Every structure is written in C-alpha cells, then in structure tokens.
Amino acid sequence: MNAEGWNRVDELFQNAVEIQPSDRRAYLDKECRGDEFLRNEVESLLSSDSCDWEFIDRSALESAAVLLADEQQKVGHYEILKLIGRGGMGEVYLARDQILNRDIALKLLPQEYTQDPDRLSRFQREARTISALNHPNIITIYELGNVEDQEFISTELIEGETLRTRLKMGAMLIRDALEIALQIAGALAAAHRSGIVHRDIKPENIMLRPDGYIKVLDFGLAKLAEQSESFLQSTNAEGLDMSSGLLMGTARYMSPEQAKGISVDSRSDIFSLGTVLYEMLTGRPPFDEEHTATLTESILHEDPLSIDKLATAVPANLVFLVDKMLSKDRKSRYQNADELIKDLKFLQKELVADASHLESRRPESMLGSMLERIARWPGLAFSLIIIAVVLAIGYSSFKFLRGEAAEASTERLLAEAGTWTTKSPISSPRWQAEPAVLNNVLYVAGGWNVCSPFANLESYDSATDTWTQKASMIRARGGHGVAVLNGQIYAVGGSIDCAVHISSVEAYDPATDSWSEKAPLPSARAAHVVAVSNGRSEDRQVDRACADANPAIGSCRRGSRRNYLCDGRRRSVRRVVHG
Template sequence: MTLNAGTLLGRYEIRAHLGTGGMGEVYLAQDTQLERTVALKILPPEFATDQQRMQRFVQEARAASALNHPNIITIHEIGQADATHFIATEFIDGVTLRQHMQGVRLSLLEALEVAVQVSGALTAAHQAGVIHRDIKPENIMLRTDGYVKVLDFGLAKPTGSGAASIDTEAQTKMLVNTSPGMIMGTVSYMSPEQTRGLALDGRTDIWSLGVSLYEMLTGRVPFTGETTSDVIVAVLDREPPPLSEYLTDVPAELQRIVRKSLRKDKEERYQTIKDMLVDLRSLKQELEFEAKLERTAAPGFRSGDFVQRTSGQREHAASATEREIVAETESVTPVRNTAGTEAHAGASQSKRNRWLAFSLIGALLVAGLGFTAYKLFWHKSGAAEVAHFQTIRLSRLTSTGRSVMSGISPDGKYVAHIVSDGTQRSLWIRQVASTRNVQLVAPAESNYFGVTFSQDSGSVYYVRGERNQPVKQLYQISVLGGEPKKVLTDIDSGITFSPDGARFVFLRFTPGAERETDLMIANTDGTGEQKLATRRAPDAWFFPSWSPDGKTIALASINAKLNWKVTIVEVQVADGQEKMLGSKMWLDVFQLAWLRDGSGLLLLAPADDAPDSLQIWLVDKQGGQVRRVTNDLNNYVSLSVTADSKTIATVHQDKVSNIWVAPNADAARARQVTQGSGWGYGLAWTPDGRVVYSSNASGKTNIWMMNADGTEPKQLTDLPGTNLHPAVSPDGRTLVFVSDRDAEGVHIWKMNPDGSNLTQLTRDKKESFPQFSPDGRWIVYESWDSGRPTVWKISIDGGQPVQLTNKFSKMAVVSPDGKLIACSYWTEQPGSPFVLALIPFDGGEPVKTLTLPNTAVRWSSDGR
C-alpha cells in the first residue's frame, strides 16, 4: 500500500515517501497538532495479522521509547488509524551510514566520531537493560549537524536489570531464513554467539559495532562469503585481515580496539560497551590533538621531526640555537566538574518536566595526552634582539593526564606537575630523559599551584591552600622526595628567585579596608620578609618574575582606569618604583618568565580576537614589541623556562564542555544534549522548558537558546566581545546577561527572548553573575568596582543600584520566596574561611552561615 501526499493518518498528514524498510514503508509526515515534522513507519495491512511481525513492530517502539539519549532516535507515538499501524518518530535530516560510505572508507577521525556516538547510545541502552542486536550501517544515521542516531530497535529486547541473558535461537533462525537482501547485511554483523543461537548479552552489540568500525575504516566487512552459510563459517572460524592490510600508518591503539571488539570468545571481548567507549574517545582525542598541532602550529612546524625553512642555511638538530618547549597537553572527556572550576546547575521552573541541567567547564575536565616537547630554532640579528621562532619539533614525554600545572627545573632535567583527580590534587616529578613519574606529595583535598624549582634544581617549591581557607602556605620538598617543609604562611602567588638564588619574591593580598597587593621579598628559608612595593585596590599585580640582572621584577598589572585591561610593568628592586614595559594592553595575562639574557619576557595571554585561547607570547624589553611564540588553536595554561632559555614548560589544555540534562534529583540519569566544546559560560531555564546558554561555538561567545533535548539551537546575540552568564525572568519575557561590548567595562545587559530590545542595565566598572528575584523586578549581581566582589541589586527598569554587602561576596542567588540571598562570603579577617552566607534580600549582615565549598550554588524549589 502506498500513501499519497495529503493522506491523513490520525493527526499526521503524509508529505512524502522516504523509503522502504524491513518492517514496512517510511513516510515524511506533519504532526498537525504539534506542528512538527515526523517520520512515520507504517506496517503494511497484510502484515498486521502476522503475529511475529506485529510483535517485532511493537517491540521496536517500546524498546526505543524507553531510552532517552541524543544518539537514539526519539519515538513520539505508536498508534493505529483504522487498520493501519504506525510508529511516529523524530524526522532525521541526514543519510544512513551505509549511504554515506557508498563503498568507500571513512577517515580515521570520521570513523571514530561515528563509533564514539554509537557506543554512547549503546551505553545508555545497555544501562537501561536493552540490547540492540542489529547494529549495522543501515541502522545508523548521520544527521547534517553532526549527530549520529541509532535506529531500528526491532530486534532489541529488554533484559530487566541488564544482567539477564536472552534466548535468541528462534530469532536467529528467523533471520537466517529471511529474504536474501536482508540475510547478508544482518549476518555479516552478527556475533559468533548470535549466529549459533546462544544466549546474548551486551557483548553482541560490541561485536557488531566492531564490524561496523572495521567497515568504516577499510570499506569492506571483515567476514565475507558467497552464501549465508559461508559468512557464518567465517564469523565462527576465521580471523579478519588486519587493518594494516588496508590502511597505512594505522595507529596501534586502533588496531587493538578493533581486535578486542572482534574476539570470538566473548569473555575476551570488551566486557562492557562503556569500556570500548572510553578507549575510542581517548584515541579520538589523541588523534585530534595531533592533527590540530599539524594543522595550526606556526609555519615550519611538523610533529616529530624538523622542517627546514628556506631562509638562510640549513641548520642541524644539534645547533646551539635550538630551543625547546615542554608542554603538558590536556584533552578532555566530559566529566562532572569539581574544585578549581565553576559548575552551574539550575532546576527547571517548568512544571511539565522538572529537569536538572549541568554545564561542565574548566580545567578539571581533562584526560591528558601527556607532556609534549617542541624543538624551536630562533635567530638573533643582534645581541639583545630575539627574532621569531623558525622550526618546532614535537616529542611526547608522558601520558599521565589530569595535570593542571607544571614547572621545569633550571637545568632542564626535571619537570614537576600538579595532578588533579577531581576532588584531590597531588604533586609529581619526572626526569625529562626518563619515562617514569614519581609522586612527591600525596593526594589531598587542597589546592596546589605555583610550582617552582630552586636555582640549583634540587628542590621544588609549591603553594598549598586548604579548602575554604583564604590563607595559603609555601612548601619546599627535595626532588628526591621526603617530607615537605613549610617555608612561610600568607602567600597569594607563586615565587620567583633572584639570579643568585638567595631570595625570592611573591605577592600577598591584604584584606579589609586597605585591600592592597603587596610585593614581598624573603630569603629562601622564608625569613627576612620585607615589603618592596604596594598596589592599592581596585588595581592589582599578578605573576611576578625576577629579571636576570636582578634589578627589576616584572608583573602583570590590572588597572580599573584602563577598563580592567592588563599591562606589563617593572618594579625596581632598589626603590620600588614602577614603570611600564611596552604599551600593549592585554585582555588578560597569565604568568611571566624572563629570557636568560634579559632581552625579553615570555608570557601567556589571549589574542584580542580569541579571548578563550591562551597563547605564548614574547615581549621585547627594549622596544616593547610583541611577538607570538605559538599561533594555534590550543590553550596553554602554565609557563616556566630553563636557565638557558632553551626549554619552556607549559600545560596545554583542551577544554570540552557540554550541557547535560537529567530528571530533577536524579543526576544518575543525566544525558548529554550538546556535542563538542564551547558551552561553558552559564545557562538558565525558560519557564516553558527551553535552555538559554552561552557558547563560543560560532567563534565568538554569544547567548543562545535551544530545546531541552538539544534541538533547534538559536543564536540570540551577535555582539562584539564576550557575552555570558544568562538569566531568564520568571515570566520568560526578559533575558539578562554579562557583556564587555561596552569599551568602558563589563556590564549587565537585558533583551527580549528573541534578542531584540537590547539595553544596558549597569554602568560601574565590572559586574557579573546576574540573577532574577522571584517577582522579576530586581536583578541581583556581583560588582568588582571596589577591587573585590560585593553583592548589589538593580531594578529591571534600570536606575540607581543598591549595595547589599560590604564584604567579599559573590555568586549570589535569591531564595524562591524572595526573602534571602545565598552567596559565597568572606569576612576578610585573616585566617577566616569562605562560607555560604544567607543575607536579607534588602542587604545587611548574614543571618546564617554554612560551611560549604567556595563554589556556585542554587536554591532547591522549596527553598529549604
């Protein structure tokens, strides 16, 4: 039976015929009630009396509808109109994997991307107790936006808790005796136990995915034969040709993954699809990182070898002008965020579906590829002038992952690095010439930073801060291990040594009314503290670096009068006088390091047109000229240099963030609704259950809106600068967000939900983290105008803002009844901890404090 355009099946209007599947015809249709496009799979009337076909038809709908995952087709309804049975599903704008391959093999990264998304879908299915049992290219669709969808759960069956097996002998016999067109396609992807009609578990899907991955890579299935019986014999008895027979330079890890998924004994196969997913994702991230280095590094760079430039004579690897960068590379698998970064969770105000959303961002979303070394040539046209880097060589040093900061010893023999496992941090060291990492300091729920070696390379200094405690300590430990020794207390930066190694300099932030940044000098044992210079709030210094001649200390200087831009300054050691080094005003600066001859400074900073990516730069001391050392899409978050300036140590971090949605109070059922990086800057629910979020997916950070399942993303702002931290009014008519589009500061703006009627609300120097009051009349936010955050509020109509706190307080959220504000709070008394404070909505002293981590919070819907 063929349905013509315009035919109505219940509330569905047929638009076009899409194709024919094993269970019937598939049509494009319009849901006339919900006004959405759907796909209708229709069981022919002659099959309606076939009990087996009807059972499979219903089973498909029930199996798929029980799953809720972005990589699994969404079932809207199973219905009947007169004598016609149908399933209404989401319409997938794309092609099947079979159509996409068309007899050719995919690239490594393309095949891995498909395999990762399919294994993600199967992980969700298996956790729900559902085995697919028919994974093959015909049942995998590729959407035009990059999403992969797993289709056709007609052979799937629930397994209860997920551990029970399924007797499939009858089902196997049915498949083997079906029409020739379906036999070959299905049997070729069957696991050995499935072809033999044995009990099945999730490992049969692992086999089928392995076969599909093999075919994506090679353009052919691993088990072939002229007849169905021949194929079954091959599946049971023969080993597939190795990938290297069809591919050149195939990664050994990829061969291992495919081999393990195609073990004939299921006990030797991957035991869970999640294990396979972890391996696939890790390999994909490693290949992506290597490809990105090849593609985006400066001209003349190539991973693993030297590329000679055409200017001048060829130079040898042993050249005395050779320079090296050691980089800890970080690539991420989305995991839940913890200390050191900010995670936002918001409960939906929609009564229809109460969900919890997670925005996962920041430095701890990492599963690293390891330290990586670059060899660099640079030429000098004069004694003090350093020209651009010319050639880079990459060689990997470690594969520990999870490192968030590193430092290299002056002699270049050691690299110390801080490792985070999410809740704890530890300090490790390795000899550059070896492959062994040694733990110096055991894991603890503390924040470690400021890794620095002594001038003789015999000790490692680091700063340790306890959770919720603002006062930090400096420790020293031998590179050979032993007990850490506390050197001094009350330090707020890493240290940098004088050229003779007898003293070091550091920063100390003074709380209270003064709110000063003091530049301090002390002996290497922590004695003899003296204040060299002071910077008063709202201005501040960061990242001191002592010059090789011992005369000056370079610092990053943030200045409120310069719209919070950062400049590089030098403070004279003799008298504390300050002068600017160059005229460049940076968006931000992270860490400084002098070159050995004092001719320039290396620093970490973002480019003006790429605020989310820190690069390594070189600032010339004499003329202040700025040159890029790295010019790629990576993000470098740590910087240190050897005494001879031949080696730089830096941490490369590749941040990946996604939005996840889960039933309220049931985070275990969280599902990912976005793909890739760029969703790390706040999110909010609308009253009708949509998500407003900030994303740099378009290249600039703007405000977006999408459905709760990740569909129909819409960009709301197209503004210069950075736009983030959105909030939605209770009636859904107004959105507020933070933007630095105004040249005079970072302010809060409001607009309509469609992006129209853009209006600036605040006009101080720097405001952030806006939140609506429950009645929608007020915006509560934090202001940095005084040099540290305090909580304020302003009418949604604008006007004069009202200060609510006069102590260090941030990340304020209003209670559901509008009576209280919860915020992170510090009394600014030395030694006092950060607490969660509850203050009256009209401001004043806290009415209650709670000892909680210094992080963002949300009220529960009942305000309790």
C-alpha cells in the same frame, strides 16, 4: 438493441477480429448488406478493440492497489507524504503530523512482527525507555501507536543520509570514522546503561546529519523481529519462507553470539559497531561472504584482514582497537561502551596531536606506546582507563565544580554534544572540589565555600542517583589535584585559604574508608592537574603534577588542562614520584 441484434453484432465482431484488418471492410460489406446501424456497431467495437487499455488488462486489484495505498496516506493523524526508506523492519515514510503541524518519520511495522502481544509490549517498553534517555545520538520517538491493527512508530525526521549511502562512496577519513564511531558508542553507552541492547547496529541504522550529528535508529526492533520469527516458525507449521536473504543485511554485522543464536548482551553491539568501524575505515565489511552459511562460519572462526592491509596510514592503536572490538570471545572485547569511548577519544586526541606535531608520529610517542602496551599488559589498561575517566569526567565536572556559580548540583555529561541532565546535588555548594572515579564510582573531595575549605568526601551511586558521605580528608582543601592510583584516590596539594597553598598529599582507601598521609609535594601548589601514567623510569608509576600557579613550569597554562598530557610527552612538566 435486442438480444438478437446484439448476438449478430457480437458474431460479426468476433469473426472480423480474426481476419486481417485490410480484409475487414470487404467482410463487413458482405455481411451487413447495407445495415448501417449494424455496421457502425461492429466498426466502433473494432476501433475500440485496437485501443490500448491497460486498466482492463490488469486485474482490478492491481489498479486498486494504487488507490488503496493512496488512501493509506493517512495513518491516524499523520498524513503520509512519501516513502523514504524500506527495510526488513518495515517501511518508513515522510509524514505530516496534522495536529502539531510538523513533518515526522513514520515507520509502519510489518504485521508478522507485531502479532504476539507480549513481545510487542516488551518492544514498546524498550522504546519508551530509549525515548526517556533523550540522548542526542538516539533518534527521538514521538509516538508508538496502532491504527486498524497497523503498529506504527513516529519519530523525529532526520535530515541527511544513512551511513550505508555514505559508504557507497568508499572508505572514509580516519578522523570522520572515529567521530561517527564515537557518537554511536555514546548512544550505545546510554542504552546499555538502561539495559537495552540494540542488536542490529549496521550502516543502514545510522543516520548522518549534515551538521555532524549521528543518530542511531531502530533500538530494540531487531529483537522484535528475531522473536517473531521463532514465534512464527513455532506456530506456522507450513513455515513462512524465512530465506537467508531476508536477514542478510543484518547478518553481515552480527556478532558471533548472534551467529550462534545464543543470548546476547551489550558486548554484541560492541562487535557490530566494530564491523561498522571496520567498513568505514576500509570501505568493505570485515565479513562479506555471499551465503549465510559461509558468512556465519567467518564470523565465528575467521579473523578479517587487518585494517592496515586495506587502508593506508592507519595508526597501530586503531588496528588494535578494531581488533579488540572484533574479538570472537566477548570477554576479550571492550566490556562496555564507556571503555570503548575512552579509547576512541584517546585515538582522536592522538590523531589531532599527530597532525599538529609531526615529531610525535615517532613510535616512542608517549601516548602511542602507552596504548600499545594495553595489548601486552592488561594490568596497565586499568590505570590508563582511569586516566581517561579522570580526564573525561574531570574536564566536564570542572565546568561546574570549579565554576563561578557555586550551585550545589552535579550534572553528568551525556555526550560531547553537550546535553546535560540534572542529577541529585552534593551535600553543600562549593567550588574547586575535585572529582575522581574509582571502581566505577564517582567521588568528590574537598572544595571551598567562599574561603572555607571542605574536608569531606562524597561518593555517588549513579543507579540510585544518591550521594554518600565518606571519611573526610585529613586536611580540608580546595583547588587540589586528584588522581586514582593503585586503587586509592590521591588528593594532591591545593589551598586552605584563598591565598595559602599547601604541599600535603594524602590517599583514600575505599576498603577501609580512611585517608592516610603521603609524602608531600616538593613545593606547594593549587589549581593544578594530577595525572597517572607509566613513566620511562624503572618506577613504572609516577604522578605528573603541574601547577599553573607555579611560573617555573612555563608550558602549563590555565585553561589548557586537556593538553597537559600531550605536553607531557615533551617532558615539560615536572615529575613527582610517589612510593
């Protein structure tokens, strides 16, 4: 078609579309005057004109975005399969690792957070540290990488739902909430020991696996975002729109320190976990103002409604625990996650005990009243914490220190889930040695090798993973009881031979690195458990000793060491008073 012919077609088409479709035939009859080619041209264009064709009506970039995004389904050796989550810290995709042939989660970090190389490398350092912890409650990082300036993190793929999703169904059972909080606290404790603060504990960052495992996501990412924002603001005069909405999800769970914008430490995570626990128990966050300004105000100055006002059958101890976590002043909170773990476990046990012993619901229940006193009587908290430590460490250590395999190694229980890491060994193989924790130092005293008892005491420095010899006990013994009381370690009873039990009691003073003889037990015993508690009597500190070697104390059974304290409330154990 020549230009003239085309101009004619164009003209007729443009005129025809302006008139009613019903009048077009007459118009073309008149204009084409029997020129069938011209008429066909115009009519076919009119017919095309009436077709929907969204592709051309959108811009090319819009259509291409699908294409461009689809090609992005490969990042390095990962093939992106689908989007599984999206948050302020980037999108998360289900992806396939084509080298190892496994499905992984791939997080693409937003560019605005990765522009500053110093901060990025700091984040990567933290990520490496976290990944080296190999903690069962911390998501496993497979790779940190960069493809075409796109920073990405590949991690294990976690089946299950986020706590946020779970919370849409409302408040949870106290039992479930405690278990989740405990696992999160376990992850935090491990991270904090490595000097890493999460900074963004919130339901979106907690994954619940169907098998009951909790995984904490996004360690250190919040710091990257936080710093990048100030970085951007200081370098971009026009300023990106850092509207309140962007950080809103996080703001609800932030600590007063974060709200003030001052430097944060591990206690900030304790607060945030407190807000999460609060929400698990009540179904709503403690601070839920709509606007950032009022939200910040609440976090800084207002006490949330007590959880027992929003949920039923909440034990007083749990109210106390949550309140303590949510203290505005970080000095009044749990000072570290380990302290929190101890109380959470305490509560868990109490809950189990309450469920099995209806009578123990009465307020005079020993553990209940003890825990209540923590609030009024800070001095007591210390000894209670020590009990919990002895219970926790003693129980786990029991497995290997008293185990039949007399290997000269010690291991640390990383989590209830049962992950062990090998630590440096104690001086010589032994069994029935007793551990104790005093001033946050682990001690091991005595024990036997075959039937020769040890007198030595060794202390363990977790920072350097080394053992140091301390003053030996006056009497060598194994299978004795150990407890910490008034800043000293007590070695109680035990045996000096495979068959000879003793009643001797001695105490170790770390200040002088020496042992001193104390009043002996009324009767010799070994393989027993010693605990410290406040008694009902005027003497506030008593030892409760119980020997499974002694048939006179019938309610104590071998293998039920954990229950001894619970049994104690039924006063079935003998009380031994030390001055």
